[in-house]
Amino acid sequence: MDHAQLVSAFREKGVLHLKEGNGKVVTLMRPELWKPEMGEDWTFLLFDLFQIRSICEPFSEVSLDIVEYTNKPTVYHSPANRIIKNGPIVDGVLKFSLILEPNWNKLLFQISQPVLLKLDSQKATSFHTSILFPLLSPTTKEMFLGPEGEVKIIKG
Structure with missing residues (x-):
């Protein structure tokens, strides 16, 4: 994966369409470019546990541990x-x-900031990687995490 070229394209336009190893196109976008007409099926992507504080209400230690050790x-x-x-x-x-x-x-x-992700966006792109995107895995889980340690499995 040519990170320099991808980061440059993202910084220039604020959005990046990238075909991953399964042939699906994922879209990465700066959160400030999101508009309601784009739909709600977007996920914030983080590279570090501490970024959670910038997008979510303060978490309990239990909730942070779940994210860290999953x-x-x-x-x-x-x-x-x-x-x-x-x-x-x-x-x-x-x-x-x-x-x-x-x-x-x-x-x-x-990229150094939380970005929004849209899976399988069906956009045309000239950027490709053979590396599989982890959230497209059939083993991807979904759960609700509350700030007080509440946990609810949505998709196990």
């Missing part, structure tokens, strides 16, 4: 931080995922 790709649903005024938030809840796969994590690190 070894399967997981999408979390959690109450959005009140400072986020615009974004794919439904009833005060947003979706996020901490991406641990080394190549994707490095790309997100180099």
